[in-house]
Amino acid sequence: MTESAAPTGTESEQAWLEAALERYEGPLLRYAASVVGRAAAADVVQDTFLALCRADRDRVACRLAPWLFTVCRNRALDCLREGQRLEPLQGEDVRSPESEPGRSLENEHSLLRVQALLDSLPDKQRQALVLKFSGGLRYKEIAEVMELSVSHVGVLLHTAIGRLRASWAEPAELLALGGEP
Amino acid sequence: MSQLQEDPRLTAYALGELDDAEQREIEALLARDARARTELAAIVDVQSRLERALGMASSPALSGRRRASLRAAFAERAATGSHGVASNAPEAKPPASNDAARNDAAAAKRSARSQTRGRGPWLLLAALVPAAAALLVFSEDAKQDELVVETSGAEQHGLTANRIDLSEPAATRGTDSAMQTAPSEDGRNELRAGQIVTPLASRWSDSFAELQGEGLGALGSKADSAGRIAAQMAAPAEVPGLKAAPRARALRPPDMLEQNSSLGRGGPGMQRENYDALEDNPFLPVSAEPRSTFSIDVDTAAYALVRRFLDAGTLPPQGAVRIEELINYFSYRYPQPQGDDPVSVVASLGQAPWNPEHQLVRVALQARQVAAGARPPANLVFLIDVSGSMEAANKLELVKYGLRQLTRSLGVRDRVSIVTYAGNSGLVLAPTLGSRRSEILQAIERLEVGGSTNGGAGIQLAYAIARQHFVAGNVNRVLLATDGDFNVGVTSQSDLVELIQREAKTGVFLSVLGFGDGNYQDSTMEKLADRGNGNYAYIDRPAEAEKVLVEQATGTLLTLAKDVKLQIEFNPAEVSSFRLIGYENRQLEHRDFNDDTKDAGEIGAGHSVTALYEVVRTGPGAPPPSVDPLVYQPSAKPPAPPPAFTGQLLHIKLRYQPPAGGPSRLLEQTLSDPPRELDGDFRFAAAVAEFGMLLRQSPHRGQASYAQVLKLAESSLGDAPDRKARAQFVELVRTARRLATASDTPARPRTTDPFIQHFD
Numbered sequence: 042m043t044e045s046a047a048p049t050g051t052e053s054e055q056a057w058l059e060a061a062l063e064r065y066e067g068p069l070l071r072y073a074a075s076v077v078g079r080a081a082a083a084d085v086v087q088d089t090f091l092a093l094c095r096a097d098r099d100r101v102a103c104r105l106a107p108w109l110f111t112v113c114r115n116r117a118l119d120c121l122r123e124g125q126r127l128e129p130l131q132g133e134d135v136r137s138p139e140s141e142p143g144r145s146l147e148n149e150h151s152l153l154r155v156q157a158l159l160d161s162l163p164d165k166q167r168q169a170l171v172l173k174f175s176g177g178l179r180y181k182e183i184a185e186v187m188e189l190s191v192s193h194v195g196v197l198l199h200t201a202i203g204r205l206r207a208s209w210a211e212p213a214e215l216l217a218l219g220g221e222p
Numbered sequence: 223m224s225q226l227q228e229d230p231r232l233t234a235y236a237l238g239e240l241d242d243a244e245q246r247e248i249e250a251l252l253a254r255d256a257r258a259r260t261e262l263a264a265i266v267d268v269q270s271r272l273e274r275a276l277g278m279a280s281s282p283a284l285s286g287r288r289r290a291s292l293r294a295a296f297a298e299r300a301a302t303g304s305h306g307v308a309s310n311a312p313e314a315k316p317p318a319s320n321d322a323a324r325n326d327a328a329a330a331k332r333s334a335r336s337q338t339r340g341r342g343p344w345l346l347l348a349a350l351v352p353a354a355a356a357l358l359v360f361s362e363d364a365k366q367d368e369l370v371v372e373t374s375g376a377e378q379h380g381l382t383a384n385r386i387d388l389s390e391p392a393a394t395r396g397t398d399s400a401m402q403t404a405p406s407e408d409g410r411n412e413l414r415a416g417q418i419v420t421p422l423a424s425r426w427s428d429s430f431a432e433l434q435g436e437g438l439g440a441l442g443s444k445a446d447s448a449g450r451i452a453a454q455m456a457a458p459a460e461v462p463g464l465k466a467a468p469r470a471r472a473l474r475p476p477d478m479l480e481q482n483s484s485l486g487r488g489g490p491g492m493q494r495e496n497y498d499a500l501e502d503n504p505f506l507p508v509s510a511e512p513r514s515t516f517s518i519d520v521d522t523a524a525y526a527l528v529r530r531f532l533d534a535g536t537l538p539p540q541g542a543v544r545i546e547e548l549i550n551y552f553s554y555r556y557p558q559p560q561g562d563d564p565v566s567v568v569a570s571l572g573q574a575p576w577n578p579e580h581q582l583v584r585v586a587l588q589a590r591q592v593a594a595g596a597r598p599p600a601n602l603v604f605l606i607d608v609s610g611s612m613e614a615a616n617k618l619e620l621v622k623y624g625l626r627q628l629t630r631s632l633g634v635r636d637r638v639s640i641v642t643y644a645g646n647s648g649l650v651l652a653p654t655l656g657s658r659r660s661e662i663l664q665a666i667e668r669l670e671v672g673g674s675t676n677g678g679a680g681i682q683l684a685y686a687i688a689r690q691h692f693v694a695g696n697v698n699r700v701l702l703a704t705d706g707d708f709n710v711g712v713t714s715q716s717d718l719v720e721l722i723q724r725e726a727k728t729g730v731f732l733s734v735l736g737f738g739d740g741n742y743q744d745s746t747m748e749k750l751a752d753r754g755n756g757n758y759a760y761i762d763r764p765a766e767a768e769k770v771l772v773e774q775a776t777g778t779l780l781t782l783a784k785d786v787k788l789q790i791e792f793n794p795a796e797v798s799s800f801r802l803i804g805y806e807n808r809q810l811e812h813r814d815f816n817d818d819t820k821d822a823g824e825i826g827a828g829h830s831v832t833a834l835y836e837v838v839r840t841g842p843g844a845p846p847p848s849v850d851p852l853v854y855q856p857s858a859k860p861p862a863p864p865p866a867f868t869g870q871l872l873h874i875k876l877r878y879q880p881p882a883g884g885p886s887r888l889l890e891q892t893l894s895d896p897p898r899e900l901d902g903d904f905r906f907a908a909a910v911a912e913f914g915m916l917l918r919q920s921p922h923r924g925q926a927s928y929a930q931v932l933k934l935a936e937s938s939l940g941d942a943p944d945r946k947a948r949a950q951f952v953e954l955v956r957t958a959r960r961l962a963t964a965s966d967t968p969a970r971p972r973t974t975d976p977f978i979q980h981f982d
Contacts, residue, residue: 053300054296054299054300055296055297055299055300058296058299058300059293059296062289062292062293062296066281066283066284066289067281067282067283068276068281070281070282070283070284071276071281071282083284083285083288086284087284087288087291087292090292090295091292091295094295094296094298094299095299155271155272155275155276156275170272170276171276173237173272174269174272174273174275174276174277175276175277175281179239180234180237180239192230195230195231195233195234195239196230198230198233198234198237199229199230199232199233199234200230202233202265202268202269202272203227205268205271205272206264206265206267206268209268209271
């Protein structure tokens with residue numbers, strides 16, 4: 042995972058945008074889904090990248106990740122307010138990695154299980170986890186995006202990890218019954 | 223321990239989010255508390271599952287249709303080349319905090335760092351835990367080199383349960399020092415990358431290397447990944463000292479650290495060494511700032527440190543080059559004090575070799591020589607760091623060598639005690655008279671490495687013993703021998719400094735003797751000596767141990783004056799601007815000069831202290847003042863001084879207190895024209911200063927060159943009292959010149975913003 046750092050002067054505008062898409066498309070989708078649900082996530086993420094298109098690169102480039110997640114979050118919250126919680130379009134808008142070939146059954150199983158566990162967490166804990174582990178953001182950046190204090194972020198992540206830890210100790214079958222949304 | 227489970231700092235520690243002080247606290251906790259380690263292992267386990275589940279490898283993606291439309295938008299943006307292109311897409315709010323004023327480069331550095339930062343030594347261990355189910359077992363006394371890792375979860379990994387003892391076989395002891403001192407051709411190698419931030423971690427990495435060598439299958443590959451973490455930890459970016467966020471750092475300016483780069487200066491095995499960043503003193507216009515006030519500095523550590531770097535084939539980091547310590551390492555023939563005062567001060571004037579338009583003022587202090595036999599009896603407490611990190615030929619063994627030499631020169635009325643500090647601090651030798659030499663020597667032989675470092679408890683014990691045998695008027699001194707890597711107990715540097723400062727008030731002086739490389743903590747050491755009424759020497763070789771503990775023992779042990787301060791006032795009629803060379807971290811407020819409660823440096827018997835000023839004389843050639851004239855005081859020109867002062871460049875005031883305390887005494891001196899030819903000692907001091915300016919890449923180095931340094935130094939060998947040391951200096955200059963021309967790369971970037979660290 043290489044962070045998309047400040048671009049060099051020679052890099053073209055387009056290449057920079059493409060790189061941002063490659064790097065953050067997945068994490069943003071996950072994050073948007075953690076806020077607004079999987080159905081509307083693709084819309085939110087597309088809007089986020091369109092916003093990046095219009096942004097002042099000089100201002101954004103040095104703090105690309107927190108900027109993207111902040112825009113994504115604002116957009117997702119707008120969607121929630123507008124009641125745009127749509128039903129998922131089966132496999133059309135988002136390619137789920139679980140369906141890709143080459144994935145072992147075991148892996149797929151554990152990924153599904155993580156997803157189920159994540160869904161069982163309170164909203165803020167889930168969002169913070171996604172920002173941390175999918176987005177690779179620092180506590181301070183997470184705090185900025187979620188408009189919380191840094192220490193609050195620390196507590197959220199600590200609590201979430203503690204809960205996941207307890208859940209993992211339980212047999213998988215029980216979880217599969219109750220966990221899937 | 224439910225309290226432990228509620229503490230979010232363990233999670234933050236695992237994610238590398240703690241600041242310096244917190245990190246050390248947690249590491250101390252982990253070192254002593256097995257439950258905390260189990261807790262950390264569980265947290266790391268969850269985190270690694272999350273990383274696998276949410277990381278890039280398993281990321282979802284937008285549909286092809288959406289991606290295509292985004293790409294079209296990107297292309298359009300690139301074609302128009304402007305922002306704010308009209309678009310029908312829903313307006314997205316800009317981020318709430320767009321303090322984009324932040325420096326791009328700094329942000330890029332931070333983000334480059336963020337991926338791998340924060341791997342403490344305990345994580346290395348926690349990362350060993352297989353994701354499924356594993357248990358870490360520490361032997362109860364938690365000795366770092368008796369780490370036992372027990373893995374279970376055989377059903378997941380196709381392994382039978384393994385119990386692997388990672389304790390280091392005796393045969394491999396000392397190998398890490400061999401690794402550290404074996405530079406490869408391109409100055410970097412695999413082994414070095416594996417040398418880790420802390421001594422205990424480095425011990426482990428050796429064990430990992432062994433594991434791999436023995437091809438222990440799945441566990442070998444675990445060790446491999448741990449080794450990678452170790453390598454990441456060794457990179458300067460994750461050094462705990464750099465953890466503090468820039469903002470936190472701004473609140474704690476004394477903690478400014480300069481990290482030498484593993485690829486640039488600093489060289490093999492020195493990635494974790496800390497040096498305070500120092501900016502050269504600037505030229506000050508006499509019209510605005512006629513005075514210069516500073517504390518003396520008799521430390522010599524910087525010279526030995528610079529020598530160690532150059533001998534190892536790398537240029538030293540800028541912060542390690544404290545020019546005043548380089549100059550004061552050598553002996554000069556300054557006039558012995560007359561009368562009652564134990565110190566004298568004289569000034570002289572000459573040309574600045576590196577800038578023909580500038581002159582050089584030398585302010586020379588000399589403390590009275592005291593013959594070894596005339597020294598009052600000494601009450602010496604040696605406080606020896608025997609933690610794991612001290613295990614190397616150039617550490618504990620060198621300490622023992624130095625102690626043996628010192629023992630041979632002790633008088634029969636001197637008293638020696640030895641305290642060790644590690645996991646448990648202990649009294650190795652109760653106060654013993656110098657006449658009982660064999661007992662002392664036996665105690666020295668018994669010293670061996672074991673445990674982690676608890677600087678605080680050991681220091682308290684040492685001072686307590688020194689106080690017990692305190693005799694006013696005698697030498698009462700604690701001598702601390704360490705690599706400065708305190709990792710247990712009173713671990714925050716400020717706590718330690720505070721403790722020392724408190725103890726120093728009791729009249730017991732401190733000597734700090736620095737040893738070793740790889741994780742050497744220069745900044746801690748210097749601060750301890752500074753606050754503890756002490757002196758600070760770095761001992762890199764047996765000869766240096768002899769110099770500090772035998773040849774100059776009287777100077778090291780016997781303090782003649784304390785809180786020695788200098789205040790120089792320049793005459794604006796003669797000097798237009800001046801710059802003090804070195805003493806950057808010894809500057810005092812002008813008002814503190816007469817304030818006897820303000821701490822300053824100590825001077826020992828026979829010590830000489832040299833301060834050089836580079837001055838610009840008043841006259842047609844003087845540069846225009848860099849400060850704008852005042853609006854409300856248009857006649858900013860200083861009134862001409864009375865004719866009686868014509869030709870006087872400066873007035874020197876020196877204050878000192880007797881070693882036992884009491885009101886300070888004042889000495890005064892003036893310096894007048896004309897400049898004279900530099901005498902041998904002056905030439906040599908100028909050469910050393912010029913050498914330091916070259917190493918520091920000082921912006922004021924003018925026409926300085928290694929060739930000129932050599933010419934000056936070689937011409938001043940003559941009948942110098944320390945001809946051998948000066949000849950060695952000449953060799954060192956040659957080495958530096960070779961390295962400087964060979965590398966030819968722009969050397970390590972200068973720290974221009976003290977709050978932004980450079981790594982590249």
